[in-house]
Amino acid sequence: MVVMKPELAFGWIMPEIVITLSAVFILLLSAFRRKNDIGRLAGGLSLIGAGLALFLTCRLWNSDIDIFNGLYTIDNFGIFFKALALVISLLVTLLSLRYVEREEMIKGEYYALMLFGILGMMIMVSSNHFVTIFIGLEVMSIAIYVLCGLLIGNPRSAEASLKYFLLGAFATAFLLYGIALIYGTTGILDVREIARYVTSGNFLITPAFMAGMALLIVGFGFKTASVPFHMWTPDVYEGAPTSITAYMATGVKAAAFGAFLRVFYTALYPFLTEWSGLLWIIAVLTMTLGNITALMQNDIKRMLAYSSIAHAGYILIAFAVGDRVFSASILFYLLVYSFMNIGAFAVVILLGRKEAPNTGIESYAGLATRHPMIALAMSVFLLSLAGVPPLAGFMGKFYVLSDAIKAGYYGLAVIGVLNSVVAAYYYLRVIMYMYFKEPEGEIGRLDLSPAYAVVIGISIWALFHMGIFPRSFLLIARESVNIFM
Amino acid sequence: MDMVLFPLLSTIIFLPLAVALVLILLPRKNPLLIKVFTLVWTILEFGLSLPLFFQFNEKTAGMQFMENLDWFPEYGIGYVLGADGISMLLVLLTTFLTVLCVLCSWNSITDKVKEYYASFLLLETAMLGALCALDLVLFYIFWELMLVPMYLLIGVWGGPRRIYAAIKFFLFTMVGSVLMLLAIMALYFHFGRDTGLYTFNLLDLYKANIPVMKQYWLFAAFAVSFAIKVPMFPFHTWLPDAHTEAPTAGSVILAGVLLKMGTYGFLRFAIPLFPQAALAATPLISILALVGIIYGAVMCIMQTDMKRLIAYSSVSHLGYVMLGIFAFNMQGLEGGIYQMLNHGISTGGLFLVVGMIYERRHTRMIADFGGLSKVMPRLAVFFMIITLSSIALPGTNGFVGEFLILLGAFRSNISYGVLAATGVILGAVYMLWMFQRVMFGQITKEENRGLKDITKRETVILCAIVFFIFFMGLYSQAFFRKIDATAAGYLQNMQTKIASSNPAGPVPWR
Numbered sequence: 005m006v007v008m009k010p011e012l013a014f015g016w017i018m019p020e021i022v023i024t025l026s027a028v029f030i031l032l033l034s035a036f037r038r039k040n041d042i043g044r045l046a047g048g049l050s051l052i053g054a055g056l057a058l059f060l061t062c063r064l065w066n067s068d069i070d071i072f073n074g075l076y077t078i079d080n081f082g083i084f085f086k087a088l089a090l091v092i093s094l095l096v097t098l099l100s101l102r103y104v105e106r107e108e109m110i111k112g113e114y115y116a117l118m119l120f121g122i123l124g125m126m127i128m129v130s131s132n133h134f135v136t137i138f139i140g141l142e143v144m145s146i147a148i149y150v151l152c153g154l155l156i157g158n159p160r161s162a163e164a165s166l167k168y169f170l171l172g173a174f175a176t177a178f179l180l181y182g183i184a185l186i187y188g189t190t191g192i193l194d195v196r197e198i199a200r201y202v203t204s205g206n207f208l209i210t211p212a213f214m215a216g217m218a219l220l221i222v223g224f225g226f227k228t229a230s231v232p233f234h235m236w237t238p239d240v241y242e243g244a245p246t247s248i249t250a251y252m253a254t255g256v257k258a259a260a261f262g263a264f265l266r267v268f269y270t271a272l273y274p275f276l277t278e279w280s281g282l283l284w285i286i287a288v289l290t291m292t293l294g295n296i297t298a299l300m301q302n303d304i305k306r307m308l309a310y311s312s313i314a315h316a317g318y319i320l321i322a323f324a325v326g327d328r329v330f331s332a333s334i335l336f337y338l339l340v341y342s343f344m345n346i347g348a349f350a351v352v353i354l355l356g357r358k359e360a361p362n363t364g365i366e367s368y369a370g371l372a373t374r375h376p377m378i379a380l381a382m383s384v385f386l387l388s389l390a391g392v393p394p395l396a397g398f399m400g401k402f403y404v405l406s407d408a409i410k411a412g413y414y415g416l417a418v419i420g421v422l423n424s425v426v427a428a429y430y431y432l433r434v435i436m437y438m439y440f441k442e443p444e445g446e447i448g449r450l451d452l453s454p455a456y457a458v459v460i461g462i463s464i465w466a467l468f469h470m471g472i473f474p475r476s477f478l479l480i481a482r483e484s485v486n487i488f489m
Numbered sequence: 490m491d492m493v494l495f496p497l498l499s500t501i502i503f504l505p506l507a508v509a510l511v512l513i514l515l516p517r518k519n520p521l522l523i524k525v526f527t528l529v530w531t532i533l534e535f536g537l538s539l540p541l542f543f544q545f546n547e548k549t550a551g552m553q554f555m556e557n558l559d560w561f562p563e564y565g566i567g568y569v570l571g572a573d574g575i576s577m578l579l580v581l582l583t584t585f586l587t588v589l590c591v592l593c594s595w596n597s598i599t600d601k602v603k604e605y606y607a608s609f610l611l612l613e614t615a616m617l618g619a620l621c622a623l624d625l626v627l628f629y630i631f632w633e634l635m636l637v638p639m640y641l642l643i644g645v646w647g648g649p650r651r652i653y654a655a656i657k658f659f660l661f662t663m664v665g666s667v668l669m670l671l672a673i674m675a676l677y678f679h680f681g682r683d684t685g686l687y688t689f690n691l692l693d694l695y696k697a698n699i700p701v702m703k704q705y706w707l708f709a710a711f712a713v714s715f716a717i718k719v720p721m722f723p724f725h726t727w728l729p730d731a732h733t734e735a736p737t738a739g740s741v742i743l744a745g746v747l748l749k750m751g752t753y754g755f756l757r758f759a760i761p762l763f764p765q766a767a768l769a770a771t772p773l774i775s776i777l778a779l780v781g782i783i784y785g786a787v788m789c790i791m792q793t794d795m796k797r798l799i800a801y802s803s804v805s806h807l808g809y810v811m812l813g814i815f816a817f818n819m820q821g822l823e824g825g826i827y828q829m830l831n832h833g834i835s836t837g838g839l840f841l842v843v844g845m846i847y848e849r850r851h852t853r854m855i856a857d858f859g860g861l862s863k864v865m866p867r868l869a870v871f872f873m874i875i876t877l878s879s880i881a882l883p884g885t886n887g888f889v890g891e892f893l894i895l896l897g898a899f900r901s902n903i904s905y906g907v908l909a910a911t912g913v914i915l916g917a918v919y920m921l922w923m924f925q926r927v928m929f930g931q932i933t934k935e936e937n938r939g940l941k942d943i944t945k946r947e948t949v950i951l952c953a954i955v956f957f958i959f960f961m962g963l964y965s966q967a968f969f970r971k972i973d974a975t976a977a978g979y980l981q982n983m984q985t986k987i988a989s990s991n992p993a994g995p996v997p998w999r
Contacts, residue, residue: 372645376604392637393630402626402670409674417674421667428663432640432656440644440652475561 013071016064016078019057019086020126026053027119034112043111047101050115051094054122058090068487074194075133082130084335084484085262088342089125092255093118095346095462098455100247103353106451107245109154118251121147125259132270134183134193137263141179141227144259145172148252152244164243171236172226179223185216186271195271203274217272217279221286224267227260230320231289234313238297241309246356246363249305250349253312254342261319261338269328269488276326283324284416291317291423298430304352305363307430308345311389314427315341318400321420322407328488330410333403335481340388340400340470347385347463351378354456357448368434370443375450379438381460388467390431391424396470403478498554498570501538501580502617504530505587509610512603520602527606528591534613535584541577547970550978552623552692553577560627565677565688569623574975575756575826576620578968579749582833583620585953586745587613590738592950593841597737597848598646605646609738612638616746620753625673625689628758629666635747636662639739647734654727654734661727665714672710676762679703694762695982701765708766711759712774718751721774721811722781725804732800737844740796744803744840745833752810752829760814761979764986767815774815779908781808786915790922795843795853798923799836802879805912806832812909813894817983821897822976823969828890830968831878831961835887838875838954842868845947846927849940855923860932865942869928871951876924878958880917886961 014021030046037045061083068079097118104111124144128137149172153165183193189212192198201207225233241249272279294314301307319341322334355362355371355378372379388397401424408417470477508530515523546553552571560568572580590609598605615638618631636659644655673689680697681687688694699707717724728748732740760767785805792798806828813825845868846861847853862869874885881887891913899906932938943951961968 372601372604387637393633398630398633405671406674406677409671410678414671414675417671418668421671422664425660425663425667429656429660432659436644436652436656439641440655475563478561479563 013076016067016069016071017076019061019064019090020123022053022057022060023119023123023126026050027116027123030112030119031116034110034116037112043105044101046112046115047097047104050097050119053119054090054093054097058087058094061086061090066483070132075131075136076127077130077132079130079487080484081262081266081487084481085129085259086126088258088339089122089129089255092251092258092342092346093122095459096247096251096255098459099250099346099350099353101455102451102453103245103247106358107155108358109156109245114151114154117147117151120144121151121251121255125255125262129259129262129266132195132266134187134195134267137267138180138183141260141263142176144256145176145227148248148256151248151251152240154248155243155245158243160243161245162243164240167236167243168240175223175226175233178219178226182216182219182223185212185219189213189216195267198271199273202271209275214278217275218282220267220272221279221282224260224264225286228257228264228316228319229313230286230316231293231313232286234290234294237313238306238309241312242303242305246305246349246353246361249309250346250353253308253345253349257312257316258338258342261316261323261334265323265331265334268323269326269331269485273326273328273488280324280326283320284413287317287320287324287416288419289317290314290320291420295423295426295430299426301430302365303363304365304368304434307365307434308348308352311427311430312345314423315345315389317423318404318420321413321416322404324416325407325411325413327407327411328485329482330403330407331488332478332481332485333400333407335484336470336474336478337400337404339477339481340396340467343463343466343470344385344388344395344397347460347467348382348389350456350459350463351382351385354378354450354452354460357451360448362448365434365437366444368437369441371438374443378450381464382438383435384464384467386431386434388471390428392428394468394471396467396474399471399474496556497537497540498556498572498621501534501541501584502570502614502621504534504537505610505613505617508534509607509614512607512610515603517603520599523602523606524591524595527610528588531584531588531591531610531613535581535588538581538584541572542581542971545572545574545577545971547574547974550974550981555623560624565681565686565690566626567624567688567690568627569690569692570621570627571623571692572621574972575753578826578830578971579620579746579753580617582749582830583613583616583746585957586742586833586837589837589841589950589953590741592946593741593844594736594738595946597844601645605642608638608641608645609742612642612742616742616750619750623691625677625691625694625758627689628691629670629673632750633663633666635750639743639747642739643731643735646736647739649734650730651734654730657727658731661717661724665717665724668710669714672707675703676707691758691762697762699763701769704763704766705769708759708763708770711754711763712770715751715754715759716777718754719748719807719811720751720804721777721808722784722804723777725781725785728804729797729800732803732840733794733796737840737847740800740840740844741837744799745837748803748807749829749833752807752814752825755811755814756826756979761982761986764983768817768987771815771817775812775902775905778808778811778815779905779912781805782812782909782912783915786912786919789919790915792919793855795846795855795923795927796840798855798919799839799843802839802916802919803832803836805916806836806879808912809891809894809909812905813890813897816894816897816901816905817980818897818900819976819980820893821901822980823972824890824893824895824897826972826976827886827961827965827968828894831886831890834954834957834961835875835878835885838871838951838958839879841950841954842872842875845943850936855926857934858927858937859930859934860928861937861940862928863932864938864940867948868943868951871943871955872924872928874955874958875951876920878962880920881913884962885958886965887958889962889965 128140155161298310388395615634622628813821878885881891
């Protein structure tokens with residue numbers, strides 16, 4: 005561990021600085037320019053900012069350094085999640101370019117808040133210090149509470165925002181209380197120091213510490229949308245602007261899992277036997293409830309919301325197993341999951357219009373006749389979500405399940421695969437509507453802007469590439485989890 | 490196990506996929522171009538697979554035409570392909586039937602022609618890949634990939650209840666295969682811990698030494714997956730629906746190749762990987778096979794829909810194959826393998842004939858016909874030959890396979906043999922009765938009077954089928970020569986494995 009002077013440390017957080025400056029600049033710009041012509045400019049700026057930050061982040065690969073007196077850490081684990089968050093933000097920004105105009109949202113603030121959200125994600129995944137993790141989580145959450153409500157004049161959007169804010173505030177309080185209890189019993193806020201202290205032999209496990217751990221699970225469980233802390237998810241995902249739904253379902257979930265993983269696989273890893281059973285139950289509940297409820301949904305956004313709950317459940321399989329080397333499968337799954345989800349939401353956005361969001365499943369009837377390419381793309385995303393090889397979704401499940409089998413968690417693995425059969429039913433149902441049914445009514449002219457094509461194209465390419473040649477991605481994920489060794 | 494310089498198997502497997510990708514770029518407005526293009530390439534594909542037959546070394550039981558590339562070495566996943574006597578013949582069956590399927594869809598598919606043929610070619614790639622894969626992950630990928638195009642074929646171009654049938658097909662097969670996936674992983678970790686070699690390579694995993702209790706579980710997972718595909722009683726309920734609703738070509742390929750994936754899976758994976766468990770499960774599986782034989786035949790007698798009847802006859806026929814495989818002697822095994830090919834040809838032929846009749850009359854109900862032989866004499870001849878092949882008349886291919894299976898069954902257990910033989914009689918009853926009701930007698934319905942006899946295209950299709958019925962019936966030696974070494978090696982391997990793990994125990998075959 006190298007300790008350096010604060011002024012030298014700024015070099016290590018250049019990506020964060022770039023994102024912050026872009027966000028502030030966009031915010032200022034929107035204050036000084038007329039509202040209606042800023043969309044493209046702000047979108048372009050945030051693309052440039054995120055792209056530059058992504059480049060700078062990737063250049064930091066293979067560093068392992070603590071800065072700002074241990075408040076901030078640059079390591080491969082953090083870099084992986086930061087890069088993932090930035091890729092997500094790039095894709096979602098591309099999706100937003102036309103969507104924001106179509107839905108007549110406030111443009112400047114939209115992009116600025118999205119960048120602040122990314123900033124929060126980047127902070128929360130690159131720290132071993134509870135306080136920094138908490139600050140990152142709050143920066144992210146507050147930006148997203150607002151983003152959810154940006155569909156002005158749409159009561160569902162306002163409801164989503166308020167609901168997410170109120171429940172999120174509770175969850176944050178739980179998390180903070182958990183941190184406080186752990187700090188109270190150990191006197192330490194750095195997760196690695198906690199791990200060292202609790203295994204040193206002078207530590208006696210107390211109910212307060214256990215309660216702190218449980219509260220942390222509640223807090224992170226809320227952000228990762230795990231059952232029984234998932235209640236907000238369907239309403240918020242349905243009400244929020246679709247691009248923000250995609251952003252929440254992928255970015256927020258990935259960042260929350262990143263921090264969750266870091267805390268539990270370092271500070272609380274000595275208590276694996278205590279929390280593993282709890283997470284086993286949560287994983288089963290999350291998968292099963294998510295999938296079974298998704299069966300009954302007739303709205304695609306809501307279905308994808310429940311499916312994202314179910315996917316959190318699959319990730320929790322690997323989490324509950326608690327194998328440090330194989331936790332790489334969690335990272336890989338999040339990566340794959342992000343692409344397939346963003347792709348699916350891109351199609352949802354593409355089919356909608358201001359007057360008619362077209363998110364009901366019947367809007368997809370006969371899509372293969374009207375727009376064969378869009379139907380084909382959507383099928384790829386849905387089949388990947390269902391875990392059909394050779395798409396990446398299969399590889400993601402494969403590695404997660406092999407964790408469970410390796411550690412002898414056969415019951416969990418069987419529940420997981422049976423769940424994936426249930427899930428196949430509702431994903432196939434959409435494909436069935438697109439291919440087997442005749443078109444009903446009109447969905448109107450689509451806005452086929454190249455930005456959508458780019459997002460969909462990249463996602464499809466990524467799903468095939470990571471499905472057929474997963475090797476390099478999985479090796480990167482493995483190097484990222486080396487910090488737990 | 491010599492490596493070849495030219496990756497023949499890879500070329501055969503991925504050529505249809507490449508053709509499908511080119512097909513997508515062809516103009517939608519010109520369906521004839523799409524059809525001709527697909528036909529030419531499927532014929533070339535069949536031609537390309539012929540060297541497998543002629544260059545096949547019949548002296549060795551090992552895998553031939555091997556290709557072995559690293560794919561994900563850190564996890565022991567490889568790109569391993571190879572063919573032995575069993576898979577080689579099934580590959581040929583697949584490429585052959587695909588040509589016929591393209592031909593028989595010529596006029597019956599008018600909607601979304603491009604997607605139809607692209608799905609078909611994708612399906613061909615998946616089937617060939619599953620037959621040649623010798624790495625469990627690679628196999629599983631192809632195995633699951635088969636579901637998607639078949640789902641689309643049934644769902645988009647199928648009959649009135651196609652959506653129900655398509656989803657039922659997909660979910661049934663998926664339940665089985667996900668359990669198999671877990672068993673594959675468990676096997677992988679067991680072998681890795683045991684030997685230090687973490688690999689999904691099947692040829693290495695054959696050497697695994699697995700405790701018997703664990704074998705039971707793993708065998709059960711594999712067996713359920715394959716039994717659903719075969720389909721064995723009581724997992725067969727998806728089959729009549731899928732067959733009835735699928736378009737003709739879909740039924741042909743489903744009966745011809747997809748069902749064989751189940752029996753092939755037993756032969757290639759479930760039995761050699763877990764020999765003790767397979768042996769212990771023999772009574773259960775044999776009895777289920779017998780139940781399938783008789784139940785399928787009885788169900789056939791009661792069917793009113795020709796396609797449904799043939800679907801149930803598949804349940805019965807595949808019961809024979811399973812019985813033969815689980816007789817664990819040379820006759821039963823070779824008969825089982827041969828019957829897999831026969832069933833592909835004869836049941837494929839029956840579906841083709843029914844498809845031709847359906848194209849003309851748009852009904853498949855037996856009651857709607859009668860006396861068709863008067864208006865369609867040429868079709869009647871072909872139909873008769875295929876029917877006789879299906880009920881295993883001596884001289885046709887069906888006889889050779891069924892006879893060997895019965896011989897094997899009698900040698901392993903007399904009561905199995907006796908029960909299976911009653912199935913032969915029932916088979917003659919339902920097939921001939923159906924034939925009689927449809928083709929003979931007076932023309933009772935006016936609509937049937939104007940039916941046109943088969944066209945040149947259809948004659949070509951049926952001639953190809955009939956050629957193989959007689960060729961395989963009269964000169965079966967050409968095929969058995971290819972199977973002999975593989976089957977003998979297979980039994981030999983199993984015997985040594987059982988004997989080595991259980992030195993005191995009896996060796997259960999003669």
